Each structure stands twice: as C-alpha cells, then as structure tokens.
Amino acid sequence: MHELAVAQSIIQTVSSHLENKNIRKVSRIYVTLGVLSGVEKGALLESFSLMPKQTLFHTTKLNIKECELVVYCDSCKRQSTIKNGFRLQCASCGKRTSRIIKGTEMTIDRITYE
Amino acid sequence: MSNNPKIMTIRTGILEENDRRAQILRRNFAKNKTTVINVVSSPGSGKTELLTVVSRELITKGLHVCAIVGDLSTDHDAKRLASSGAHTYQINTHGACHLDARMVKQGLKTLPWRDADILFIENVGNLVCPASYDLGETKRMVLMAVTEGEDKPLKYPTMFHSADICVISKIDLASVAEFDEQKAIQNIYDVNPDILIVKTSAKKRIGIEELVTNLLAK
Structure with missing residues (x-):
C-alpha cells in the first residue's frame, strides 16, 4: 500500500509548482492513473483524504481520471485496448x-485554485 | 476576491521528485561504470539467498560487489549477504513498503560503491509498491519462486512489466511444487514480451553462471 506515499508526492509536487505564486487555496487537483500504474484509485482517494494537509490544501479535492491500457501492433499497424487483464496482445x-x-x-x- | 477558480496546467509525473533524484543517481552510476540491479519480489522468493550466491560468484571472478538491503526491520538479510564478501548496508524503512531514490542515496554514503563493479539493491519484499519507484538502476530483476505458482505475473502485471530480467527461483523444487513451467513462462511473456527469463536454484547452483553473464551484459 504505497498510495499514502503517492498522495504525499501529489501534494509535494503541486506545492513545488506553486512557489512564489499568489494562491489562497487549491480547489482541485486533476490526476491521471493508467491501469498499469500500480496505483489503486480507491486507495489513493482514501489516502489523500486522510492526509494531514497544510492550509493551501485543506479543502482540496482529488479528481482521478483512469486510463485504459492501449497497445500498438507492429504487424497489423493497429491500436487495441486491452479489456480483460493485462496480457499485452493485439486484439486483431x-x-x-x-x-x-x-x-x-x-x-x-x-x-484549479483561488 | 473572485470565487471563480482559476486553472493552472501542470503536466508532470506524480513522482517527479523521485524520478529526478533517480536520474542523478543513474548518471553517477554510469560515470562510475557501476552496474546497478534493483531486485524485487514478494517476501520469501529467495532474493537474499540468490544474491549471496551470485555475489560470491562475482567476487571469485575478481569483481567488487556492494549491496543495499531494504527491509521494514532487522538487519538479518544484510548480514547474510555480507557472508559472500560483499559490502552491505541495511536500510530499515520502518513500515514503508518500498525503497525510494532518496533512501538509496543515503545508503550510498556509507558504502564504498565507487569501487564496485556491481551494486545490488535488494528492495523490500513486495510486488506492488516498489514498481513505481525508479532507483536509478541499470536493470530491474524480479524473482518468482516455483512455490508461488504460475500466475504471479498476471496478478502483479505492473511489476513484471517494469522488469528487465525475470528469475524463476527455487527451480529445484519445481516438481514437488507441481510447477507448470510452460504456463509460467507464457504468463511472464504475456505481460512483458521483452523480458529475459533465467531459471535458478541458489541451493543447487543452477543457472547462476547464466544469470551472472546476463547481469554483466551491457
């Protein structure tokens, strides 16, 4: 369960991008997680909500967009989405x-911020 | 003051800070010509035993070996590995389920790694969390023991996908464990078609020479 460490990194990374900017609060953070990222959406949301946060992030909501697994086949010259599981095979x-x-x-x- | 939220585009990796640190480590390792292997598996797959045997083999060849060993607690593994003649350093993560680049940098301070031809980083036994953390390694090696069954790659695809070498360990126990080798190999290639597979037994000295050759290959 490394989602707590990931949640912490989200805050740290965003903070580092906000230095010297006049921001009262961060309203939402939008992140993308690929299904092969190894990070579980529910666990990350839970970790994010449980984390002690400084004022800027006190009411920040986390929006997670999940991204499907898409591969490219060199033989068919086609992309395919892997629906069931994680076997990296061309659908065609x-x-x-x-x-x-x-x-x-x-x-x-x-x-988004105010 | 307006209540309309403003938008700021960021577009960066969540683990940007770790990735940046890992890149610095990778550059330093390359400059020093030290091959670095990040070794990952679930607990009990035989990482320490394999690394002890492999280190002994490398040292016999006249190479210098260092190892950083990560565990939640105890220094048992570092002590076992040190019996091979390798210089070892134990990191206790105190609950953290993975090593990160900062911990590795810290560990390097007390190791004579600049003399080392090869540095092993034995990660915390865990097939999930260490997958996302770049440690600046040259190669990532994942172990699965025959006693763990054939479907580990399908259950932990992120880890097997991120590795360069997959070691099927404890191969001497394959028949006792009724291990279906063909099925296991198919599962490994299904989640990572480019991976190199080596079968080993640290106890019976099977596959050690082959593994050593592949670890040192550019």
Missing part, C-alpha cells in the same frame, strides 16, 4: 506486443 491478430501507447500514466495534469 493475437500477437504479443510490448508497444504500450497508454495505460502506464501517473501524472498530475492541472489544478
């Missing part, structure tokens, strides 16, 4: 592929 020809287009994200996209 069934061949294995290591070319991941989406699904490993663990990013902070934007914030």
Whole structure:
C-alpha cells in the first residue's frame, strides 16, 4: 500500500509548482492513473483524504481520471485496448506486443485554485 | 476576491521528485561504470539467498560487489549477504513498503560503491509498491519462486512489466511444487514480451553462471 506515499508526492509536487505564486487555496487537483500504474484509485482517494494537509490544501479535492491500457501492433499497424487483464496482445491478430501507447500514466495534469 | 477558480496546467509525473533524484543517481552510476540491479519480489522468493550466491560468484571472478538491503526491520538479510564478501548496508524503512531514490542515496554514503563493479539493491519484499519507484538502476530483476505458482505475473502485471530480467527461483523444487513451467513462462511473456527469463536454484547452483553473464551484459 504505497498510495499514502503517492498522495504525499501529489501534494509535494503541486506545492513545488506553486512557489512564489499568489494562491489562497487549491480547489482541485486533476490526476491521471493508467491501469498499469500500480496505483489503486480507491486507495489513493482514501489516502489523500486522510492526509494531514497544510492550509493551501485543506479543502482540496482529488479528481482521478483512469486510463485504459492501449497497445500498438507492429504487424497489423493497429491500436487495441486491452479489456480483460493485462496480457499485452493485439486484439486483431493475437500477437504479443510490448508497444504500450497508454495505460502506464501517473501524472498530475492541472489544478484549479483561488 | 473572485470565487471563480482559476486553472493552472501542470503536466508532470506524480513522482517527479523521485524520478529526478533517480536520474542523478543513474548518471553517477554510469560515470562510475557501476552496474546497478534493483531486485524485487514478494517476501520469501529467495532474493537474499540468490544474491549471496551470485555475489560470491562475482567476487571469485575478481569483481567488487556492494549491496543495499531494504527491509521494514532487522538487519538479518544484510548480514547474510555480507557472508559472500560483499559490502552491505541495511536500510530499515520502518513500515514503508518500498525503497525510494532518496533512501538509496543515503545508503550510498556509507558504502564504498565507487569501487564496485556491481551494486545490488535488494528492495523490500513486495510486488506492488516498489514498481513505481525508479532507483536509478541499470536493470530491474524480479524473482518468482516455483512455490508461488504460475500466475504471479498476471496478478502483479505492473511489476513484471517494469522488469528487465525475470528469475524463476527455487527451480529445484519445481516438481514437488507441481510447477507448470510452460504456463509460467507464457504468463511472464504475456505481460512483458521483452523480458529475459533465467531459471535458478541458489541451493543447487543452477543457472547462476547464466544469470551472472546476463547481469554483466551491457
């Protein structure tokens, strides 16, 4: 369960981007988690809400966008979304592929603030 | 004062700070020509035993070996690994489920790592949390013991996907554990088609030479 450490990193990373800016409070933080990021949405929301936060983040809400796993097949020249599980196979020809287009994200996209 | 929230685009990795630290470590390791292996697995897969045998083999070849060992508590593993002749340093995470780049940097301070040809970082036994944390390693090696069953890669895809080498350990116990090797290998390749698989037994000295060659390969 490293979601507490991830929640802490979200606050730290956002804080470092807010230095020397005139901000009263951060309203929302928008993050993206790929299904292969290894971070569980529910656990992260729970961790984020439990974390002691300084004034700027006292009422901050966390918005999590989950991102599906999408791979590219070199033979078919096609993208496919992996629906069940995490087997990296082309949906058309069934061949294995290591070319991941989406699904490993663990990013902070934007914030809203006052 | 307006109540309309303003928007600021950030677009950065959540673990930006750890990634930045890891990149600095990676540059220093490369400059020093030290190969660094981040070793991950669930508890009890045989990380310490394998690293002890592998370190002994490397030291016999005249190479210098250092190891950082991460555990929630105790220094048992660092002591076991030190019996190989490697310089070891134990990090106790006191509850944290993974090592991060800051802890590794701290550990390096007390190790003669600049003399080392190879540095092992034995991560905390855990197949989930260490996956997201770059430690500046050259290669990541994941272990799965035959006693753990064949479906570990499908249950912990993030970890197996992030590794460069997969060691199937305790291979001498395969028949007792009724381990289906073909199925296991298929599962590993399904979540990581580019991974290198090596079968080992630290106790019976199986696959050690092959593993050593692959660890040192550029």
